[in-house]
Each structure stands twice: as C-alpha cells, then as structure tokens.
Amino acid sequence: MGCSCYADIEGPAFYRRDVDIPASWAGAKIVLQFGAVSYYVDVYVNGMLAGSHEGLWTAFDIDITRYLLAGQSNTIDLHITKPADDGDRFPYRNVLVGFIPYVSTTFGGVWQDVQLIAHRAPIFSDVHLSADPETGSVSVSAQTTAYDGQTNVSGLSWSAEIIAPDGQIAARLDAPFAYGRLAASLTVENPQAWSPSTPDLYQIRLAILKEGLPISETARSFGFRKLETRGERLLLNGKPIFLRGVLSWGWEPRTLAPNFSEDEIRAEFRRVRGLGFNFFKLCLYVPAPRLFEIADEEGMLLWLELPMWLPRLSDHLREQSQKEYAGILAQVHHHPSVVIYSLGCELSADMADAELLEALDNITRRATSGVIVCDNSGSGEAYGGLTSDTADFNDYHFYCDLHYFTPLCEHFRRDWRSPRPWIFGEFCDSDDYRDPAELVENGARMWWRDLLGKDGGIHRWAYRDQELLVGGLNLPFSDAQMQAISRKQSFIYRKRILETVRARRDIRGYVLTGLRDTPMFVGGVFDDLGRSKYPADSFRQFNSDAVLLLEQGRGRMWQHGGDRPAPKDKFNHPSGSKVTFRLVLATGEAAVNASQLKWTFSHKISGKVIAEGIMPVAKTLNAERLHELVAIEIAMPQVARPEICELTVELNASDGIRRNSWTHWVYPAASLENxxxxxxxxxxxxxxxxxxxxxxxxxxxxxxxxxxxxxxxxxxxxxxxxxxxxxxxxxxxxxxxxxxxxxxxxxxxxxxxxxxxxxxxxxxxxxxxxxxxxxxxxxxxxxxxxxxxxxxxxxxxxxxxxxxxxxxxxxxxxxxxxxxxxxxxxxxxxxxxxxxxxxxxxxxxxxxxxxxxx
Known part of the structure; x- marks a missing residue:
C-alpha cells in the first residue's frame, strides 16, 4: 500500500479530471458536490478558481456553471492541503482533526464521493426535521433556491409526504410554493417507535410540483425515538435502557480515512452485538453517511462525539468550529440511531472556554431533538476545564488500576448535585500484546506499524520497535505465549470493572475503550486482523442487559481508637472457612421473570463439585434495578495445597438462562515459622x-x-x-x-x-x-x-x-x-x-x- 508514503506530506496534492459536458446542459445550474475533503481545497475549472472549502468532515457544493463550456471537454483541478504539523499551513491542533492522527496519522484528499449535478428546477437544500414519538408530530423545513436566479412561482406548489415502514402513506401535506425557507408540520397517527429491537424507519419526501407534476424532489429517512433523562434514570422512548458501548476512533488501515464498506459496517455491528454491546461511540470523527444509514437500519445506537480534541483555541478555530458543527449536524441530525452528542473530549479551560462551549451547545441543541448532549466528554472538572457544564448526564473517563476504580467512583459521586445519569464516555482500556508474526503482508511487516502518531513518539508508544525491544530482553516466553497471557489478563480486568459498574445504581451506561487495535493502541476487543480477543459467550455474561453479580457483606475494624472500613477478599479463602456470598441480578431495559437459581462450587481443573444448591426465585425482577436474589454460604474445602475453584451461577427465567462464573482460590494455612x-x-x-x-x-x-x-x-x-x-x-x-x-x-x-x-x-x-x-x-x-x-x-x-x-x-x-x-x-x-x-x-x-x- 502507498498510504504510508505520504503520511508526513502536507501537500498541496493535485487532482485533475477532464469531463465532457453535454451540450444539453446549457442553461442548467451545474454544481460539484463533495461528500468530504481533507482538509482545504481550491477548485479550479478550466484554469479558473471556482471556489474553496475548509473543513474535514462536511459535505459542500461548488457552483461551477459559469466556468464550464457546454458540449466540450472541461478540466477540473483540485488543489488539496491536509492537516499537518506546526509551521505548516494547517497545524493539526489548530483545526478539527479528531483523534485519528493520534492513533495513526493525519489523512488528506477526497475521501468521500464527488458528483457533478445539473439542476433545471428549483433546488432543495438544508433540510431539517424533527419527530416526536409521543405525539407523532413531524416538523420539516428546507431551503429552496431557483436554479436560474428567477423567482417566478406561477404554477408551482410543494408537498411533504411521510411513508410508513410498511410503504404506506402515513401523512401528506400540499401547500403553495415560495422561494426561501419552506416549513410544515405533519402528524402520523400511532407512530411506530424506532428502537434497537424495532428499528422502524419512516421516510419524508419533499417535492416541488409544476402543474401537479414533480420537478424537484428530496427525501430523508427518520425514526420516532427519544432518549431522555429523568433524575438518574435513562429512558429510550419512555422505557429504561442501559447503554453498553464500545469506542471507535475510525481507524481503517486500507484508507486511513473512516470510510468503510457496507459489508464492513454490517459485519462490525454484528460482531459488536455478539459481544453484548448495544451502543457504538464514534469518538471524535464523522464517518461517511452510509454508516449512519446502516445504524438506522440495524438498530445500533450511536454516540457522535464531535471532533474537538486537544485544540489550540484561536479566533479562527472558534469561528470554524461553529461553522463545521452546524454543517455536521445538518447532515446527521435526522438519523434516529444517533442518541448522544458530545461537543469535544477532555477539554481544559485553555482549549475551550465558556463562550465557545455555549455557542456549540446552542448549535447542537437547536439542530437535534430527542437526544442527550454532553459539552465536554470526561468532564471539565476532571481535566482542568470549566467546573460548570450544560451536560444532560455525568461523563467520566476512568483509566485506573482495579483497586482504585471503586474509590474513584465514590469520589466523583456527590448526592448534593442535581441527579442525572452517569455514563462513562470512555473507560476500561486494557493493553495486551501483539504477535508480530501475524502482522506480515506479502513477506513484509504491515506498513502502518511504522506510524508513531501525533503527540506520541517512541517515548510513549514503542510499538514500531517492539521486535527489537522485546528481543533484547531474552524473556523465556514466545510472542504467541505473551499474546495469550495478555488477553486472559485483559479479559479478567474488563470483567471486574464492568461487574463493578453494574453493581452501582447511579451508572446507566458505559463506553469501553476500544473497538479495534490501532498503530498506537493494543486494547481493542478486536485485534489487528479483526478477530475477537474474547469468547463471545463468556464476555456476554457480564456485558448484557441483565447480569449476575457476586457480592458480599461489609466489615469494619477498630483501629487506633476509631472505626475504619475493613474490605474483604472476595476471591481468596482460607482452607475450611465458611464464606457467605450474595447473588445479585442487575437488570437493564427489561424485567426478568425468574423461576430458579442454581449454583455450583467446584474444582476448576477436575470439575469435581464441592458444593451446590438449587433455590426457587419465583418472582418478576423489575427493569433498571439491583435485585438481591439469595445469600449462599459455602464451606471451603480442606486443602493441603492451594486449589483453584470456580463458582458458577445460573438463573432460569422465562426468556432463557443467565449465567456467570468466578474463579476462587483456596489456601491452607501459611507458615512463617522459619x-x-x-x-x-x-x-x-x-x-x-x-x-x-x-x-x-x-x-x-x-x-x-x-x-x-x-x-x-x-x-x-x-x-x-x-x-x-x-x-x-x-x-x-x-x-x-x-x-x-x-x-x-x-x-x-x-x-x-x-x-x-x-x-x-x-x-x-x-x-x-x-x-x-x-x-x-x-x-x-x-x-x-x-x-x-x-x-x-x-x-x-x-x-x-x-x-x-x-x-x-x-x-x-x-x-x-x-x-x-x-x-x-x-x-x-x-x-x-x-x-x-x-x-x-x-x-x-x-x-x-x-x-x-x-
């Protein structure tokens, strides 16, 4: 691949195409329509500058009518400059590049579709719509302009028509036409709600008619859905939901840009769901439109984090960010899959001040409906930013050792604050180990392994030199062995963190970091070859809507004249001791009609049962609750040598069996006689x-x-x-x-x-x-x-x-x-x-x- 050859070149890069314009296009308005270009482009037609655009993520049109020669060959040139380093025209920290440069490198060029369009009728643009699932009301507006500069509306009318998921007309409005901003409100009777389980999509079609016949049309798909907060509760369409998300930075080694094929997107969503996730965070990037469309169709919930990370605040960035955010939201706001927006990530006060965040928050809330918004993912207070916020929920990014996770949660919970749900916007990364032998293509190591990322370097991430560095250590472990060891460790780390989260009533969702390995990150749930690192059945035991948890009572001790907490060891036990556990079920969006609970404590290696029990649990366990099911007492085996044991719990319910298991270690008495x-x-x-x-x-x-x-x-x-x-x-x-x-x-x-x-x-x-x-x-x-x-x-x-x-x-x-x-x-x-x-x-x-x- 040649991608790596240009990673450090700012440009400009030059694109040229000769296009034959039909003679029949004379008199039409002709525009070049770009899906997206990174980062800045000057468009020349037949040697004349026709227009320019700045911004990596937004679609735009350039009117090239007056530069073209109908019936002849015409030359279109693009001069494109990408974000680069300090001293270049567009330093990456001075523009909205998102996070891709930090996990790989900056990318540049035409990275979405380009179309040449001839208009011979009034033109729709800037379509905005909102849908209320409670009332069935749909509000739509659109800008209209004349293709030829004329304003004659004689014989013109316009219509708005809503097509239901079954293809039937659900509502229609006809009205006189006028150039400018058209607006209408329609009502759908008994609207079908869009949700992950029922991703029912409607379509609104706008048409301009002349003498009753359509001469210009546009359409948008949408859904009736509403994500909202009520106190600490999180509700989708009025029903509880627990968000289990995974974070994507948009890394794609084939293209560098986040432009994925339809098959890749659908396969990714299927694999994510297979691990128990119901939620996908687009972290600091805006993918090509097809991803949003497929998420709508597949019922995959999305969090769109707008691409502000580690910026150098300037007057230009302040102006440009508002322009780009408005453009991004105009493109994506109608997608029902997008239920959360954040304006940026881990922004300190010198990166985004109150004036900017307020402006961006207003732009976002005006453009969207039925969503929740966070102004600074990770929170300002945690990253030296503003101590007040306009967020609809609490969002923290805890990356910590296991034994500090609960104290961190306790530290950041404050009952004197206005209640709102807690959603981890990213957390729970866990590095593992690459086996370099797997990352060979055509006899050579994959090109992207030489990338160091922006603001990274060998002093922070030495993946480029892994073979050299590890080889010099002479460890008695092979690369394959270390990969296997690391993935078992990361599995248990994530299991422990996610179970701890589900044991807390105030937390209503999380986003796990991250989706896949990148040049600067080896903590994905999928590796560089797209393989899952964990057995899906085992991972879903603690990453599902309803999760069985293992809990204990609490203890205290009197020390130095006062009470102190006395945490217990949940998993290591003395030989012959009696240990009491409490089995708990954390429910999410659905109630569980339970009937019976079975537990087995056995030797892990041999499978020999040490103790077991079956208990009736004949009751309905309501949604979004923590339910203590039973307390069990287990007599640990008398052992002369340590034993590895396993506690397995199964809860029978009307919709299937929930399982979870935990490893335990039993020890004989230790001696310090010598x-x-x-x-x-x-x-x-x-x-x-x-x-x-x-x-x-x-x-x-x-x-x-x-x-x-x-x-x-x-x-x-x-x-x-x-x-x-x-x-x-x-x-x-x-x-x-x-x-x-x-x-x-x-x-x-x-x-x-x-x-x-x-x-x-x-x-x-x-x-x-x-x-x-x-x-x-x-x-x-x-x-x-x-x-x-x-x-x-x-x-x-x-x-x-x-x-x-x-x-x-x-x-x-x-x-x-x-x-x-x-x-x-x-x-x-x-x-x-x-x-x-x-x-x-x-x-x-x-x-x-x-x-x-x-």
Whole structure:
C-alpha cells in the first residue's frame, strides 16, 4: 500500500479530471458536490478558481456553471492541503482533526464521493426535521433556491409526504410554493417507535410540483425515538435502557480515512452485538453517511462525539468550529440511531472556554431533538476545564488500576448535585500484546506499524520497535505465549470493572475503550486482523442487559481508637472457612421473570463439585434495578495445597438462562515459622513472626523479613543468610512507579516460589490485594548485583514501551539469597484489604518465599 508514503506530506496534492459536458446542459445550474475533503481545497475549472472549502468532515457544493463550456471537454483541478504539523499551513491542533492522527496519522484528499449535478428546477437544500414519538408530530423545513436566479412561482406548489415502514402513506401535506425557507408540520397517527429491537424507519419526501407534476424532489429517512433523562434514570422512548458501548476512533488501515464498506459496517455491528454491546461511540470523527444509514437500519445506537480534541483555541478555530458543527449536524441530525452528542473530549479551560462551549451547545441543541448532549466528554472538572457544564448526564473517563476504580467512583459521586445519569464516555482500556508474526503482508511487516502518531513518539508508544525491544530482553516466553497471557489478563480486568459498574445504581451506561487495535493502541476487543480477543459467550455474561453479580457483606475494624472500613477478599479463602456470598441480578431495559437459581462450587481443573444448591426465585425482577436474589454460604474445602475453584451461577427465567462464573482460590494455612522480622521503623507490624531488634541477632537459621536493605543486612546475606525484602515503594533498591493492572503484562516464571502458588499462567484476581504501584528496575538490579545473580520470578513487561521490571526476584549475594518484592503483602491501597491477616493470597505467597529460602 502507498498510504504510508505520504503520511508526513502536507501537500498541496493535485487532482485533475477532464469531463465532457453535454451540450444539453446549457442553461442548467451545474454544481460539484463533495461528500468530504481533507482538509482545504481550491477548485479550479478550466484554469479558473471556482471556489474553496475548509473543513474535514462536511459535505459542500461548488457552483461551477459559469466556468464550464457546454458540449466540450472541461478540466477540473483540485488543489488539496491536509492537516499537518506546526509551521505548516494547517497545524493539526489548530483545526478539527479528531483523534485519528493520534492513533495513526493525519489523512488528506477526497475521501468521500464527488458528483457533478445539473439542476433545471428549483433546488432543495438544508433540510431539517424533527419527530416526536409521543405525539407523532413531524416538523420539516428546507431551503429552496431557483436554479436560474428567477423567482417566478406561477404554477408551482410543494408537498411533504411521510411513508410508513410498511410503504404506506402515513401523512401528506400540499401547500403553495415560495422561494426561501419552506416549513410544515405533519402528524402520523400511532407512530411506530424506532428502537434497537424495532428499528422502524419512516421516510419524508419533499417535492416541488409544476402543474401537479414533480420537478424537484428530496427525501430523508427518520425514526420516532427519544432518549431522555429523568433524575438518574435513562429512558429510550419512555422505557429504561442501559447503554453498553464500545469506542471507535475510525481507524481503517486500507484508507486511513473512516470510510468503510457496507459489508464492513454490517459485519462490525454484528460482531459488536455478539459481544453484548448495544451502543457504538464514534469518538471524535464523522464517518461517511452510509454508516449512519446502516445504524438506522440495524438498530445500533450511536454516540457522535464531535471532533474537538486537544485544540489550540484561536479566533479562527472558534469561528470554524461553529461553522463545521452546524454543517455536521445538518447532515446527521435526522438519523434516529444517533442518541448522544458530545461537543469535544477532555477539554481544559485553555482549549475551550465558556463562550465557545455555549455557542456549540446552542448549535447542537437547536439542530437535534430527542437526544442527550454532553459539552465536554470526561468532564471539565476532571481535566482542568470549566467546573460548570450544560451536560444532560455525568461523563467520566476512568483509566485506573482495579483497586482504585471503586474509590474513584465514590469520589466523583456527590448526592448534593442535581441527579442525572452517569455514563462513562470512555473507560476500561486494557493493553495486551501483539504477535508480530501475524502482522506480515506479502513477506513484509504491515506498513502502518511504522506510524508513531501525533503527540506520541517512541517515548510513549514503542510499538514500531517492539521486535527489537522485546528481543533484547531474552524473556523465556514466545510472542504467541505473551499474546495469550495478555488477553486472559485483559479479559479478567474488563470483567471486574464492568461487574463493578453494574453493581452501582447511579451508572446507566458505559463506553469501553476500544473497538479495534490501532498503530498506537493494543486494547481493542478486536485485534489487528479483526478477530475477537474474547469468547463471545463468556464476555456476554457480564456485558448484557441483565447480569449476575457476586457480592458480599461489609466489615469494619477498630483501629487506633476509631472505626475504619475493613474490605474483604472476595476471591481468596482460607482452607475450611465458611464464606457467605450474595447473588445479585442487575437488570437493564427489561424485567426478568425468574423461576430458579442454581449454583455450583467446584474444582476448576477436575470439575469435581464441592458444593451446590438449587433455590426457587419465583418472582418478576423489575427493569433498571439491583435485585438481591439469595445469600449462599459455602464451606471451603480442606486443602493441603492451594486449589483453584470456580463458582458458577445460573438463573432460569422465562426468556432463557443467565449465567456467570468466578474463579476462587483456596489456601491452607501459611507458615512463617522459619522467619524472623527486622523492622526498626515498624512498617511490617501486622506480620505475625518473631522479631529481632538488632541485625546481629540474625544467625542465619531463619529467613530475615525486612523492609530495608542496609549494608549490615547485605553483609548478613553475603555470609550465607537468607533475606526477604518487602519493598513496597522507593527505597533500598531502585524501583519505578508503575501501574499494576494497566499498560502491562505480568509474566509468571517457572520458579519454586510459584510452584505451589495457584495460577493458570497469568495474573488473575488472586493478585487483587497484592497489586502494587511499584516495580523493581531490572536493568539496575543486574548492574548492581550482576546479571547472572538475578533470577526472575514475576516480571512486569510494559505493554507500550516494552521495558522490563520486576515484582518478585531472587538475587544471589555471596553465599546467601535475597528475595525482593514490591507486592503489597498487607494490601492497604485503594479498596484492597487493610492488613496482612486479611490478605489470604499474600500470606501464602510470603510463606512460599520463606519456604524457598531454605
């Protein structure tokens, strides 16, 4: 492909076409009609400038009548300049380019259809309509102009006719004609509502008639639908709805521009629905018209985020954005599939001030009906923007480690604010890993892999150099293995986040980031080859209208003279303990007529049942509610070694079976008999082991657990001692502040410490309360102790930069061993458990490290 050859060229690019104009076109008004051009175009006809246009997303016409020669060949030239870099004519941050340049590069040229049209009758333009599903009222207006400049209306009339989904005429109006703005109101009796389940489309046809015969016509499809908020509720056509969306940036490697074929659009919608989504966010781009038409036909709900991202505010951008937004909305407002508009994304105060956002909000609300609007997706307060807004709903973009998600939600919820629904405009990205061997075309790596994106670069995303960087690490995992590991991790991350969302009454929808992998993003639900990364049946268990949830009661503890929250570990359990769970159903748009609930707790590997139960649940579970179904108590098995178990729940209902399942880990009691603690600052006060107050008391008969590495301790190790350094932040060894669940792949090495620690080859929720904000610097460890001295146990591979760091290592120092870890054996951050005694997995892992020390 040649796309990559021009990625950094601003232009102008020159297009030329010779066109034979029929002699019969003499006397007609002839226009060139462009679907869209990126970004600026001068149109020349027979060497004369006929017109210009600025704007990447809007359709436009150029009247070329007076430059053409009827009955002859005519030359049409286009001089096109695309958005480019600072110092060029149109720097990309000074214009509305959306987000495509940040995930790939800017694109330029004629990217939608061009038509040459001859008019010999009055012309319709700027058609606007709105439809009220409650009353059946349809308001329509259109601008009309004479093709020849004349204003004679003798013998002219006009009509508006509505065609129902069954092809019958539902309403008609006939009226005298006059040039200028025509307007009419029609009423459809008993209108059929448009919705995802019943995407019933009407069509309105406008005609200008002469002596009763049509001489000019135009038509628009539309639907009767209304998305609205009532307090914290979100209603579509008066009925509850929960939005489950996925985010698209419009990336298309074949064209760079977001111009997709009909088959591609329909297939994408089918695959999205197959994963349980009912909603599709067009993030900071406006696709070609056919996508909106197919969404109308297929019943796919759309969020159109208008293309303002990271702009440099100027007088020109202020004026141009209002012009472009008006043009975009004129094109798309009649599509019933578009139910949400946002004016921009994560805008700080210097990017969009109150005056601009108010102007854009007014333009949007005047142009649309039956929709909800957000002025700044992500919210101004979260991104240094305006602290007040005109949005119809709360919209945040939380990209966080698992254990910080609930605290973030609690922090941003304020019951003193006017109630409105909460919809995550984007969130829950989860990077995985590309297998480069799959991305080869005609024997060469795919061209787009060399792209770095705008405002990115190798220091932020090193995907271009992945093979070189990973190859230099000499990890004992193949690319295919790391891809499989990363996708299992991203599945569990997304499952946990989405289930947490559904357990909150105030949240009425979300948009998951994102749809597909791009040159600068490897967190799509579909990979670079268009394949789903997750089993669809498993993903729908937590991404459907009704979702089964696993919940627990709450606990408190008395500490330092007062009550504190005492979170429980939901998934790690002591051998033989009795654990109580509450099974909950989150409903969305539909009530569930339940009859019976069945649960099974079994060994995950063998499938052998440990406990099970069947309970009647004979009741109607209303829509948009959280329903506690039953409480179950499970006696964990008595185990001598850790066991991986699974709880599976099935709810029988009149419309089918809802299922969900969760992995659990059961541990025998951990022993720290062979350990002593040296902790002069009291950082490890909750770990129950014998303590020494002077390092000289350590005689080497037991492993030394300590939060610091001093010269004395290093000398103890060098003389044959064994030490365990619990290094939860910056300190004795070089450590890097890094997220645990995000932007990384956890690699569990074959090592004695992990031989009896329960895992299936990847980091699952057994690490929830061990997750940390720090990892040890691998290169610095090897430099300090020697590469051969450092044995890896648990590695962090940065999924964006392909840099290596460590969560757990074994280091040979002289005749002894040092085990160093940044994992949080006492939890204590976010909504983790708050003590070593509550961290069941932490207890066992520390016990295994102690055992391996001898």
């Amino acid at each position: 350990a002593i603690i040296y902790d002069p600052a009291g950082q490890l006060s909750d770990i129950p082991a014998a303590r020494i107050h002077d390092i000289a008391e350590a005689d080497g008969s037991k492993a030394l657990i300590t939060p610091l590495l001093t010269g004395e301790i290093e000398a103890f190790i060098r003389s044959g001692g064994k030490a365990i350094l619990l290094h939860t932040g910056e300190g004795s060894l070089p450590a890097l502040p890094l997220p645990f669940w995000r932007e990384s792949i956890k690699l569990l090495h074959s090592h004695a410490v992990l031989a009896d620690f329960p895992h299936e080859g990847y980091a699952d929720l057994q690490f929830y309360n061990l997750a940390t904000d720090y990892a040890l610097d691998t290169a610095a460890l090897r430099e300090r102790f020697g590469a051969e001295a450092v044995t890896l146990i648990m590695t962090r591979l940065d999924a964006r930069l392909f840099q290596q760091s460590e969560y757990l290592v074994e280091i040979s120092i002289g005749a002894g061993k040092l085990y160093a870890s940044t994992l949080r054996f006492s939890g204590g951050t976010g909504d983790q458990v708050q003590s070593f005694s509550a961290n069941i997995a932490g207890q066992w892992l520390l016990g295994e490290i102690v055992s391996c020390a001898f």
